[in-house]
Amino acid sequence: MKNLTEFNKSDNIKICYVSCGQNFRRRLSELGLFDGAEIEIIKNDRWGPIIVKIFESKIALGRGEALKVYGNKI
Amino acid sequence: METKSRLLIGLTGNPNVGKSTLFNTLTGARQHVGNWPGKTVEKKEGELNFKGKKIKVVDLPGAYSLTAYTEEETITSDFILKKHPDVIIQVVDAQNLARNLYMTVQLIELGAPLIIALNMVGKPQMKTSLINAKILSQFLNVPVIVVDAREKDSTNNLLNVSLAKIRKVNGSTLKLTYGTEVDEELNQIKRFIGSKESLDKKKLNWLSLKLLEGDYRTEQIITKKPYYFELKQLVDKAKRHLEKIYNQDMNTIMANIRYGFIKGLQKELVIENLHKKTVDITEKIDNLVMNRFLGIPLFLVIILSIFQATFKLSKPMMGWIENFFGSLGQYLTNLLTSVGISKWTISLIVDGIIGGVGGVLVFVPIIAILFLFIVLLEDSGYMARVAYIMDRFMHKIGLHGKAFISLILGFGCNVPGIMATRTLETRKDRLLTILISPFMSCGARLPVYVLFAGAFFSAYQGWIIFSLYVLGIVVAIVLGFIFKKFLIKELSSPFVIELPPYHIPSLNGVLIHIWERVWLFISRAGTLILAFSIIVWALASFPLGVEYGSKASLAGLIGQKVSYVFKPLGFGNWRSSVALMFGFFAKEVIIGTFGTLYGVTDVNTTDYALITALQKDFTPLSAYSFMVFVLLYVPCMAVLAVVKRETNSWKWPLFMIFYTSIVAWTAAFIIYQGGRLIGFS
Numbered sequence: 042m043k044n045l046t047e048f049n050k051s052d053n054i055k056i057c058y059v060s061c062g063q064n065f066r067r068r069l070s071e072l073g074l075f076d077g078a079e080i081e082i083i084k085n086d087r088w089g090p091i092i093v094k095i096f097e098s099k100i101a102l103g104r105g106e107a108l109k110v111y112g113n114k115i
Numbered sequence: 116m117e118t119k120s121r122l123l124i125g126l127t128g129n130p131n132v133g134k135s136t137l138f139n140t141l142t143g144a145r146q147h148v149g150n151w152p153g154k155t156v157e158k159k160e161g162e163l164n165f166k167g168k169k170i171k172v173v174d175l176p177g178a179y180s181l182t183a184y185t186e187e188e189t190i191t192s193d194f195i196l197k198k199h200p201d202v203i204i205q206v207v208d209a210q211n212l213a214r215n216l217y218m219t220v221q222l223i224e225l226g227a228p229l230i231i232a233l234n235m236v237g238k239p240q241m242k243t244s245l246i247n248a249k250i251l252s253q254f255l256n257v258p259v260i261v262v263d264a265r266e267k268d269s270t271n272n273l274l275n276v277s278l279a280k281i282r283k284v285n286g287s288t289l290k291l292t293y294g295t296e297v298d299e300e301l302n303q304i305k306r307f308i309g310s311k312e313s314l315d316k317k318k319l320n321w322l323s324l325k326l327l328e329g330d331y332r333t334e335q336i337i338t339k340k341p342y343y344f345e346l347k348q349l350v351d352k353a354k355r356h357l358e359k360i361y362n363q364d365m366n367t368i369m370a371n372i373r374y375g376f377i378k379g380l381q382k383e384l385v386i387e388n389l390h391k392k393t394v395d396i397t398e399k400i401d402n403l404v405m406n407r408f409l410g411i412p413l414f415l416v417i418i419l420s421i422f423q424a425t426f427k428l429s430k431p432m433m434g435w436i437e438n439f440f441g442s443l444g445q446y447l448t449n450l451l452t453s454v455g456i457s458k459w460t461i462s463l464i465v466d467g468i469i470g471g472v473g474g475v476l477v478f479v480p481i482i483a484i485l486f487l488f489i490v491l492l493e494d495s496g497y498m499a500r501v502a503y504i505m506d507r508f509m510h511k512i513g514l515h516g517k518a519f520i521s522l523i524l525g526f527g528c529n530v531p532g533i534m535a536t537r538t539l540e541t542r543k544d545r546l547l548t549i550l551i552s553p554f555m556s557c558g559a560r561l562p563v564y565v566l567f568a569g570a571f572f573s574a575y576q577g578w579i580i581f582s583l584y585v586l587g588i589v590v591a592i593v594l595g596f597i598f599k600k601f602l603i604k605e606l607s608s609p610f611v612i613e614l615p616p617y618h619i620p621s622l623n624g625v626l627i628h629i630w631e632r633v634w635l636f637i638s639r640a641g642t643l644i645l646a647f648s649i650i651v652w653a654l655a656s657f658p659l660g661v662e663y664g665s666k667a668s669l670a671g672l673i674g675q676k677v678s679y680v681f682k683p684l685g686f687g688n689w690r691s692s693v694a695l696m697f698g699f700f701a702k703e704v705i706i707g708t709f710g711t712l713y714g715v716t717d718v719n720t721t722d723y724a725l726i727t728a729l730q731k732d733f734t735p736l737s738a739y740s741f742m743v744f745v746l747l748y749v750p751c752m753a754v755l756a757v758v759k760r761e762t763n764s765w766k767w768p769l770f771m772i773f774y775t776s777i778v779a780w781t782a783a784f785i786i787y788q789g790g791r792l793i794g795f796s
Contacts, residue, residue: 073213
């Protein structure tokens with residue numbers, strides 16, 4: 042289990058844990074990012090936000106936020 | 116209550132699904148923009164006639180979900196539950212069904228009189244969309260219409276279905292289940308509320324569900340009930356129980372269940388990516404504009420071009436407007452004098468009213484052109500990328516990536532810069548950006564620097580002016596930190612932003628948007644600016660019979676009285692006090708006022724007579740101190756009027772007057788007194 046910033050471009054990931062406050066967690070789950078969801082990393086530069094693909098949309102996620110989302114590579 | 120002779124339709128949906136496009140196609144230019152009562156969220160309404168019926172369409176704020184965690188998010192559910200709309204149209208992106216359906220599920224839970232508008236982009240999608248619409252309609256038990264939001268024909272079809280829907284039963288009869296455990300807890304809550312109050316089944320369902328989810332609005336409702344404490348305990352117990360079973364928190368449990376349902380539904384649908392082409396184009400553009408190294412330079416080039424183009428293009432137009440009002444004033448003066456109307460009345464009409472109206476309209480070209488570019492950036496999808504690119508830097512000073520655009524625009528004119536904060540999503544980001552915007556040295560302050568730097572530092576004019584711009588930025592950053600620390604303690608909004616596929620904005624949508632901004636400015640801020648103008652005029656003209664703005668006028672008298680405040684700053688002469696006072700009207704006026712007060716009629720920045728006059732009253736040090744003061748002190752009244760309009764309260768513009776005055780005085784004091792200490796004069 043690694044946090045999202047540790048994956049590379051085009052990795053497919055199954056989310057297993059989101060460790061953050063209730064409000065941010067529900068914002069993420071509305072977008073489709075919750076425990077058990079499958080996403081793809083679109084862009085992960087070494088700094089700045091990362092971009093993931095959730096369903097058919099691209100979502101940019103602040104680096105600090107991405108650190109709180111854990112998952113496993115499929 | 117709405118009268119039922121007029122139908123009420125609410126438009127809802129996720130961001131970036133074509134909701135605004137549909138709204139524009141439906142209502143055309145007949146839109147009204149205001150605020151939701153007591154909130155800073157914008158409310159858009161439009162009216163149309165269809166088959167002899169008057170229909171009012173309300174554009175609800177774009178959202179991903181109906182569960183509200185903040186006050187602002189309650190708007191959609193409030194609207195559905197309190198205003199009893201005849202139809203709720205959810206615009207759904209045919210390309211991204213799964214995520215869009217999450218909100219659909221919630222709308223069904225709420226019992227909204229729902230129609231789904233399946234928005235597809237381009238013809239190739241037609242076949243699959245039609246098949247999917249049929250399947251969705253069967254499963255969800257609501258009408259699903261395939262539309263192209265840009266085309267009148269398909270929106271007419273949508274309206275036909277809406278009219279038919281009104282005569283039938285409201286809401287979907289689909290019964291959603293959440294699994295044995297959740298259903299059991301829900302039933303317990305339902306039974307409890309049902310025993311205390313007689314509510315219809317639909318409302319009871321919704322209330323129980325939202326309580327379990329911790330919805331803000333519902334919590335607000337039940338805190339007022341006599342059985343609140345008991346109910347709260349029951350809900351908390353249910354939550355704890357479920358969270359223990361699922362080993363997840365309540366939101367995740369519900370999201371999982373809803374998405375589970377959607378996944379099941381998706382298996383029935385035809386998912387076919389016919390839009391590979393746009394995806395490829397988006398991919399290609401993104402590789403360039405979000406490139407690790409090229410992204411920022413490219414953005415800077417774009418923003419600087421916009422900056423240049425806006426001010427280059429609007430300058431001649433502003434000149435025309437100024438000339439027009441100038442000649443109109445001249446013409447009226449002559450006309451009214453010849454009819455024998457008193458000098459005082461003429462002055463009120465010409466200097467006060469016409470001058471004031473001109474002062475409002477002169478901003479129109481700049482706002483229109485600037486918003487043309489902003490709308491293009493926003494509607495094409497680039498703005499979301501800007502937020503991504505700039506976030507790493509802006510994050511360090513505690514601001515949202517998008518705030519950068521507002522601040523850059525502020526260098527041209529603070530008014531559109533502040534208006535552009537609308538593109539920021541949270542109130543906290545908006546407020547913080549607005550509060551530091553006035554320190555971006557606007558174009559109107561530049562002539563003051565040019566004149567003073569030319570008069571006192573001719574060899575280093577460029578560097579002196581540059582130093583002022585830098586000082587403005589530094590002050591903005593420092594104050595940003597202070598405000599964040601002490602004033603706006605709300606948690607910084609997490610950076611989550613959708614990057615929609617690129618597309619070419621529609622001309623219609625762009626024009627409507629620009630017109631909206633211009634009209635908002637004229638109608639809201641404009642009236643305030645006009646009122647201020649008349650006050651300033653009165654100060655300059657009373658008591659009766661004095662020369663306009665002279666030493667004997669009220670303004671002159673006040674100038675003499677307050678000049679001692681500026682003495683420690685090095686410019687205790689009454690003329691600068693009056694000039695600063697009129698600078699509140701518009702910074703452009705400062706030089707003109709000096710001209711009038713020194714009796715130099717033809718004022719331009721290379722005017723020798725004015726420079727000689729200034730050199731008598733200022734030393735190089737006090738001149739620099741004066742420029743710093745002009746840079747930092749109270750922004751012009753147009754800015755304050757816009758701040759009032761954007762924050763929806765007088766508190767913030769008044770606060771702005773307060774802190775800008777303190778900052779300006781302190782900075783000028785440090786520079787003048789400090790300069791004297793180290794031997795400058």
